[in-house]
Amino acid sequence: MPSIALLAPVAMLLVTSGALALCGSAGWKVDRIVLAMGSFGAILVVIALWAPVRSTLELRLGQLGFGAALDLRLDAVGFAFSLMVLVPAAILLTLQPRPWQEATVAVLGLAASLLAVEAGGVLLTALAGGAAATLAVIQLDVEDPKASRPPWGLLLAAWLALSWVGAILQVRSGTAVYAAVPISALTVPIFVLLAAAALIASGLFPWRGWASQLWGRPALRAGGMAVATLYPLGFYLLVRAYEIGDGRYPHFSMNAVLAAIGVLVAFGAAARAQAAATRREYLGEVIPGLGGFALMGIGIGTPLGLIAGLATLAVAALLAACLPLLPDRAGTASLVAIAAAAGLPPGLAFGVRVLGLEATFEAGNLLGLIGIAGAATWIVSIIAAARAIGLPAGRGHPASETMPAVAMGLGAGIVVAGPALGLVLAVLAQPGQSEVMPAPAGVPIGGLMSVVTVSTVLPALTLFTPVLVLALVAYIAAGPPAVRAQPRPALFRLPVAELVGRMRQQLRKAEVPAQYRSLVDLRALEAAATGGGPLLWLAALVALVFAVTR
Amino acid sequence: MQPELAFALPGVSLPISAMSRALLVAAAGSLALVVAFPPPKPERTVLLIWGGAGIAAIAAIAAAPSLDLVILLTLGVAMLHAALAGRRTLAARLRAPALAVALLGLGLVFARLEGPTILAAFAAVGLVAGLAAALGVLPYIHEFDPEEVTAASPIVWMAFLGPILAVAVVTRARELIPEAGAAFGAMLIGLGLLNILWGSLASWLTEKGTSAWHYSFMADWGLVLCGFGVQVADGQAAALLVLYSISLSRLPLYLWSRQPLRERIQTDRPINLLAAAMLAGSAPFAGFAARVLLLRGATQLYWPLALVIAIGLLLWLPPSLRLGRSLGLPRGRQAIGAGIALSLSVAIGVYPQPILSLAGL
Amino acid sequence: MTQFLVQLATHSAALLLYPGLVTIAVFGVVAESVWVRVSERRWARPEFPGRRPSPVLTTVAISSMLAAVQLAAPFNLLPSEERNLIIAAISLGLIVWAELALGVELFGEPRLLLLVQCCWLVAVLGPAVEPQSLRPQVLGAVLVPSLLPLKVASGILYLLCLPALLKLWPIAAPGERRARRRLDSTRVLSWWPYCGLFATLYFPPSSDEAIGVVRFFGLSLIVAGVSILAGALLSRRGAEPARGIYRRVIAPFAGVVLALVVATSLLLR
């Protein structure tokens, strides 16, 4: 396969957006067909590029001018993340009707997100990721300017921070290409900046981040696309950081802190989920919850943790496609989606969470304590899921945007794929781990039948298959549960959240005391600055003279 | 920066630096854009005449062999510009540019005096203050009347004449006072940061929409001054890209927004949001590449400076959203113009190398 | 392929027969009958679900089977290295909360129950931090003197949590929705995995001999007995004192266990 073909997936999406614009402005109603062809075509191209060789493909097209070279690279990590971005986006673009302007922006955002993942260096990732963020915000505002969306400034801050990381790496080591940056260049301060950029880019906070706020929007077209295209990018940076550091972060404490943040994020989501007033609110916390577990796994810094983290992200990607298509009304589709999200055995979400927690214990250095917290968090999320089954639906998004059958299919797919955990790890996660982290000696972690870890062997296929069969038979026999939708009290409310809420209120109400208002009279300040007053100009001159002569 | 290149005119050979040449191209492009897709008012011929005169002035300043001539030409341009029909009195219009000329002149005189090194420092002060006064950035903001015709307003200094003048002064100042280079750079960075802060905040919080645009130019100039002050190639490249985005993006959008501003039209269409993103320097627009280069330059110089600049860069968004909305919904030719401006900005943002090469960077 | 089919068969047998569903049912019915006898002072006939078990009961059964096969019971058809403590812990957690889908009124003290369950997780997973192993029988086999205090403390915490997790406390007042069942089929499915896990984690593994089976079941029955006694005592002392004990004792004691985990790990470095 010629390396120039690496341009094909992004180019295909760009062409699709052009075609959409043309068809839209010409009034032809073929946009969904064009979208399906473009987005699924891109998926096929990515698979066609990777599957035959299953080794890194590179394309160097020279300098762009701002320090970044147009280096594209498709390795195992890029492949996994490309699919995580493309698959949910393609499903949503194909199945959800949207105006052609919105669709055009969405496909452009998808192309930018894919470029960020295929980029060979930090700066190009920053540019493409920033573009994806910009386009996502625009798409959200086009859909509904009044609805909540990720703070643009926050996203810009994340990608600017990453571009600064790239700049520092270039200044310090002469390159910001992932594969070429010397290990010594990734110092603790630079990593902290990179990690901050990653966390902000994906909204990985213990409090309610944009990934959960988006589900409160009246429509879930742009919201679903934003989650599908933006959410994985922060994790991508953290995985690439392993490549820069030759499989390690600059200091062990970084692993511990990131893993702890991961648990906090997951716990925050679980705590909010168990207090949700509607099922819609609960569903909004599903992706952040999985994101927290993924961050915990990736942060641990062991091959098993990384593999579990990547696999968790794959599950999150499928749910990112499932949840926007899910109708708010109660029913089997909701039930299956909730079961898939909560990690009901023997689902894929169950298996990856088990591996993530196992990784914390096997990592040693007291990281097992994080594992205990993770297990408790999982229990809280199970509580939230059980409670959510009987919650009122909440504000429904337009039925035209939903596809109950597809949503149920995706949810069921996540559950049914549980026995194939080993296969999923072997195909998606393990090659990615080997790419950025020295592979452990001995038997590979992921296999067709089982998952081998340091202390145990998880016979995913042979144990989960009978469990799955028994469960299916039993549930079919049992029929749907007789659950009455009703408001349910929260098990607990986090005092910290209430405290933060109160502080925010006070901050909003805060104002300058009357006697000092004249000091911050903006109108007067503006008049003074723009009045062209000779005195001000003279004073400025004197100040400059003083500054250079002191 | 590349050594001066000979730019042949019939019969006479005038040296034009590569950077000036690049800016001349940007100014011409900007004029072409606003003339080809003119706003309802003022009419195209007016823009063409005044713009053409401006291009001639820019070319003259770019081709001036010495700083004396640059300053004298600036004075001449200032007097001619002040004589244009505008709403402010001639005295008000000439005040700041004339002060700029005096300060630049004093700076030049001090730079040429023999004596203690303090004279070089005074020269640096004169040149920096003079440049700030010529551009009309804080603390030497030109008196601004929102209703004044653009060609007679201070925007001309900021968006049209300013870039070339700044390049002429900064490049020559470095040769004139090498011993005060650090002080010169430090003052540029100081004024740059001041203008980033003031420009973005004032653009966000001011009541008048036209004034918000005026302040937004100052914020961009803050970046340019920081870029010139950093005194490494990346800084110059960043400054050049910001100057390009001022000429090819901000100025045309400002002209196209005048009518909607008068009619108090605010829209939230994709075009407005894209314009906001472009004005805010979000990726993939030119501003983002400029910011990356600036951060790189600042990191080479002193990393805390990069941190301060990075924080400052976040202040662009709120005013940019406001300015983007003030564009209204461009129709017909203006819509095409806006599309071209956006496309140009994306092209420069993704692949700025040709422009940097044109500028010898 | 043959290997796959053999494994599939053995795992299915483990899930359905021993130490899975059948064992769970037998052990559970015995323990539950004793509990009903003790709490209600009469023998109650087990209430087996009708033709169609409810989805909640199905979930509980599946989780219970999954937890049971992780036990270090002698002759367990699931090989030792394939057992996993996390699966056991989370499956048991699922058992506790499955009924929440039907309504929160089925829980007497949900907040307290959550607290107790978190403490129970500390008791179950705490001892796994230092050995860095999640094989239940490995943890049971650990007899390093420096780890014994932690093991003992964890065992006590486990026992303290058990009555609440088995919902032996709080006893439902007559008229409450959760008080309708006589012989709680959900609890029937919980006795064996909970008691067996205690015998697995805090005692050396029993050998794959008849005596081993007797020992393991004996230990599990003792745990069940202790839980029944504790449950009876708690119910006799009335709701408030029992609530007080759980509120004031469990969480601080879990904190102590956590401190022991940290201290032991630091000491053994």
Place this chain on the structure above:
Amino acid sequence: MTVVAVFAAFAAWAGASVIVLADGRRGLAIGIALIAGGFATLAWTAGDWFGGAALLAGGAICAVQLLRVGPQDWGLMPAGSTARLIQATVGGILALWVAASVSTGHGAPLRFASVAVLGLMAARVLQGQKATAVLTAAGGLALALGGASAIGPIASGFAPYLLAGVIAAGATWLPSAESRAA
């Protein structure tokens, strides 16, 4: 020759002071003429005959134009001119300090004249409300800049003188246009 240069320099300063102190066209004309004469003489003493002539011509045209058009009055030191008087004096003293004691090398008179005139003209531009006064000050600035081009080891040639003369000559010909909205 040096004495002539000194007198020329003081003439230039005196001219600048008159422009600072005067509001009427006659006063401004005298001021610009003195500046032009001063810088022209300084150029001649440096041997730059054409340059000096260009400055003189420019200043002369500006002065004549001032005397030819508009209401003829002196307007010297109107009420409240104390500040301007102090300005002119202090400006002169500061320029003298810079030219004579801070800086070294030959050509002190030119340094004095340049610094003094540039400073005072800047002050006049800042004060001025009437177009005539500001334009005259701008003319003065041009003449000072032209004259100052001879400072330093490398002379800038004839071009600055010529341009300065042209600007000075054209200063008072400019229309002070009426206001017009956008």
